[in-house]
Amino acid sequence: MPESGSEGDSGAALAPETQRRLVRERYGAIATSDDGEDCCSSAACCDPAAAPGGEGTRERGELLGYSTDDLDSVEAGANLGLGCGNPKALASLAPGESVLDLGSGAGFDCFLAAQEVGEAGRVVGVDMTPEMVEQARANAAANESENVEFRLGEIEHLPVADGTVDVVISNCVVNLSPDEAQVFREAFRALRAGGRLAISDVVLTAPVPDDVRADPDSVAACVAGASTIGRLEELLADAGFEDVEVTPKDDSDRFVREWDDDRDPSAFLVSAAITARKPHAERGEGA
Incomplete structure (x- = not known):
């Protein structure tokens, strides 16, 4: 029997x-692809029109x-056409805030966040794919984003100090982790007291077919690793978050159905806005 992830994960079969x-291999290929033709098996990112800056x-x-x-507002090359929402629209960012992007890819959401927090703010993107980090750093130079930094690392083990971040954002990445519970614990650790989580991700609306959950391409393509709304709420609460809200995006079937050439993932998958807050310091703790 294939080994599963740790307790509290999404139940992936690999x-x-x-x-x-x-x-890592999938997104490394996307980062180094000039025309999008070999990045993956799905039409969602392999249509040549979906190459960075393309009309698709x-x-x-x-x-x-x-x-x-x-x-x-962002130079071509940072927007790879990936993701399942717009986390900046959920985060209500303010000038001077510090932002952490989990699975930052080529940096598109980081550069949008940097515009919101301004010169007094700071944005750190973390990605486990070296090719993506390299591309993101080049994009930072092209966008003249001096308040953005990209670090190589896994989102289950963030290269970020405790309590140093005001906002954690992410775009369709947490579902790719074999241990979502650990991702949320790490996000909680990195946040300051009163800090907030604002991510776009996919959630299950029906059981994932067994052949999809065990399919390597589906696991690496945001199709097989999602959790239910109830499970996400439980994981976030267990990590210590409060004010947890998971809100499905009703019209996400317009793009979710494109993620697989052989089946329609929107039959069991929907994009959602996921928000939560780290409690303010308890009495006797520092502000």
């Missing part, structure tokens, strides 16, 4: 290290909830 390797990428960005200003 061993954790196998799952991480598949995800822009249209997909609009479907995910990015405004025209968002799409125009």
Whole structure:
């Protein structure tokens, strides 16, 4: 029997290290692909029009909830047409805040966040794929984003000090982890007291077919690793978060159905806005 992830994960059928390797290989290929033709098996990112800066990428960005200003404000190369929402729209960022992006990819959401927090703010992106981090750093130079930094690391073991972040964002990445519970514990650790979590991700609306859950391509493509709304609420509460809200995006079937050429993932998967807050310091603790 295939080894499963640790207690509290999404129940993926692949061993954790196998799952991480598949995800790293997939997104490494996307980062180094010039035309999108070999990045993956799904039409969602392999249509040549979906190459960085391509018309398909822009249209997909609009479907995910990015405004025209968002799409125009970042230099080509950062928007790879990935994700399942717009975490910046959930985060209500303010000037001077510090932001941490889990699974930052080529940096698109980081650069949008940097515009919101301004020169007095700071944005750190963490990604486990070396090719993505390299591309993101090049994109930071192209965008002249001096308040953005990219670090190589796993979101289950964040290279970030305790209590140093005001906001944690992420875009369709937590479901790729073999241990979602650990991801949320790490996010909680990195947040300051009163800090908030604002992520876009996918949630289950029906059981994942067994052949999908065991399919390596589906696991690495945001299709097989999602949790139910109730499970996410439980994981976030167990990590210590309060004010937890998981809100499905009713029209996400418009892009979710494109993620698999052989089946329709929107039959059991939907994009959702996930928000939560770390409690303020208890009495006797520092502010």
